[in-house]
Amino acid sequence: MPEQKTLVMKFGGTSVGSADALKSAVQIIQDAKRDWARVVVVTSAMSGVTNLLLDSAASASQGTVDTLRESESALRAKHFDTLNTLVEDESLREEAKQEIDALILSFVNLCNAMAVLGEASPRAMDAVASLGERMSLRLLGAVVNDAGIKAKTVESTGFVVTNDHFQNAHPDFKVTIEKTRASLNPLLDDGIVPITTGFIGATPEGAITTLGRGGSDYSAAIIGSVLPADDVWIWTDVDGIMTTDPRIESKAITLPEIGYNEIAELAYYGAKVLHPKTIRPVLDAGIGLRICNTFNPSHPGTRLVASVKSNGKVDGKVVKAVTAIRKQRLITIEGRGMLGVPGVAARAFGAVASTKTSVPLITQASSEQSICFAVPSELSPMVLSALEQAFASEIADEDIDRVWATDDVSIITVVGAGMRHTPGVSGQVFSKLGSHNVNVLAIAQGSSEVSISLVVDTTDTENAVKALHELIVN
Ligand code: ASP
Ligand code: MG
Numbered sequence: 001m002p003e004q005k006t007l008v009m010k011f012g013g014t015s016v017g018s019a020d021a022l023k024s025a026v027q028i029i030q031d032a033k034r035d036w037a038r039v040v041v042v043t044s045a046m047s048g049v050t051n052l053l054l055d056s057a058a059s060a061s062q063g064t065v066d067t068l069r070e071s072e073s074a075l076r077a078k079h080f081d082t083l084n085t086l087v088e089d090e091s092l093r094e095e096a097k098q099e100i101d102a103l104i105l106s107f108v109n110l111c112n113a114m115a116v117l118g119e120a121s122p123r124a125m126d127a128v129a130s131l132g133e134r135m136s137l138r139l140l141g142a143v144v145n146d147a148g149i150k151a152k153t154v155e156s157t158g159f160v161v162t163n164d165h166f167q168n169a170h171p172d173f174k175v176t177i178e179k180t181r182a183s184l185n186p187l188l189d190d191g192i193v194p195i196t197t198g199f200i201g202a203t204p205e206g207a208i209t210t211l212g213r214g215g216s217d218y219s220a221a222i223i224g225s226v227l228p229a230d231d232v233w234i235w236t237d238v239d240g241i242m243t244t245d246p247r248i249e250s251k252a253i254t255l256p257e258i259g260y261n262e263i264a265e266l267a268y269y270g271a272k273v274l275h276p277k278t279i280r281p282v283l284d285a286g287i288g289l290r291i292c293n294t295f296n297p298s299h300p301g302t303r304l305v306a307s308v309k310s311n312g313k314v315d316g317k318v319v320k321a322v323t324a325i326r327k328q329r330l331i332t333i334e335g336r337g338m339l340g341v342p343g344v345a346a347r348a349f350g351a352v353a354s355t356k357t358s359v360p361l362i363t364q365a366s367s368e369q370s371i372c373f374a375v376p377s378e379l380s381p382m383v384l385s386a387l388e389q390a391f392a393s394e395i396a397d398e399d400i401d402r403v404w405a406t407d408d409v410s411i412i413t414v415v416g417a418g419m420r421h422t423p424g425v426s427g428q429v430f431s432k433l434g435s436h437n438v439n440v441l442a443i444a445q446g447s448s449e450v451s452i453s454l455v456v457d458t459t460d461t462e463n464a465v466k467a468l469h470e471l472i473v474n
Contacts, residue, residue: 005231011044012235014237037191056068086143126210155200173222232282241255265451330441330455332402332403341399345371407458410457433464
């Protein structure tokens with residue numbers, strides 16, 4: 001056994017979402033215990049549970065409680081059936097059921113209270129959302145103990161201390177370091193596997209908070225970085241990070257490794273494998289991160305590395321991955337009167353920010369006669385009217401000729417850290433697109449040179465992704 005090495009493993013919603021998945025998870029924990037002296041397990045809610053809880057709470061706050069009974073029985077069935085299938089020891093099984101039942105009761109009470117009040121505060125929503133992980137914790141704890149692994153369940157609300165920014169809380173790392181070590185180290189020292197909840201924490205006063213949807217990856221990174229662990233493994237339902245969406249291009253392959261800067265770009269441009277906040281803590285703590293598949297555990301998955309080997313190339317390829325975000329619109333502000341006028345961009349983005357819309361891509365032609373940026377299609381009417389209001393007097397004076405939006409477009413992003421050192425990559429990108437008859441509407445290159453983004457018509461999305469994927473696999 002290697003000297004006292006620590007591993008944090010997080011199981012996502014599908015990895016604890018069924019009896020079969022849980023069987024595999026137990027085997028994974030057993031195997032990890034053989035190779036690692038200290039193992040911590042972080043769990044998500046069973047798949048579908050967080051959505052069910054939040055949807056029920058939202059309807060309740062609008063006065064609709066007639067589906068509450070249904071949700072209640074669905075939650076009970078989901079957890080209890082799995083317990084019945086997997087847990088042989090009666091007292092372990094019954095204890096877990098009792099605790100889960102109590103959590104379901106508090107779900108019903110919270111929803112009824114919301115219905116009476118006719119509102120759902122962020123704080124109350126977090127209390128409801130937290131129940132998913134709190135239930136799966138009991139489930140996983142019983143299953144793991146029943147399999148004979150020495151394990152103990154601990155709620156992360158006792159040591160992940162956050163601010164009171166409910167639904168998107170930020171951890172206070174100083175306090176969290178102290179409390180996490182105090183809660184988990186004694187168990188780890190005794191060879192016990194602590195099993196804890198992802199996604200949730202609590203304020204110093206003890207109010208339950210959540211770290212944002214999909215936040216249990218982030219929990220694993222927080223716990224891993226404060227212990228500190230040597231490695232954090234994220235168990236999910238795909239083999240790792242792929243070169244592109246396999247639904248678009250069947251030749252997509254799993255990347256054996258990817259740089260932190262590259263994955264940041266991918267997460268930003270729509271690849272939903274890791275919660276984007278996961279990267280910072282592990283990077284700062286210098287901890288290894290691996291993404292692996294609960295349903296294919298012998299696959300090595302994808303490793304995140306600080307700097308990608310051999311100039312960022314995998315098999316000599318500079319381009320690592322291609323992503324597409326659909327349903328975007330390009331908004332253009334144009335007018336001859338904008339030339340040399342300072343502050344137009346600041347005011348434009350101020351107006352966009354006032355609608356709480358985030359902008360994935362910006363380009364400005366050097367003529368300064370137009371500013372162009374992308375926003376999600378469904379938000380484009382709201383953004384347009386905010387801009388028209390902000391520039392009402394310039395529009396009246398004809399300094400700005402018009403503010404308009406295209407039809408739906410897609411942003412295609414090509415990612416690869418090696419592009420920085422390799423001249424001519426953008427040339428290859430454009431010749432690929434040209435030879436596949438894809439028309440490019442706008443271009444942006446991040447200053448980090450880790451990615452190039454292009455805007456294409458919706459109908460060209462698949463074509464563009466396939467064409468650019470040829471730069472990786474052909
Ligand atoms: N259960 C939470 C969610 O669905 C957190 C997670 O799964 O990471 O958002
Ligand atoms: Mg999840």
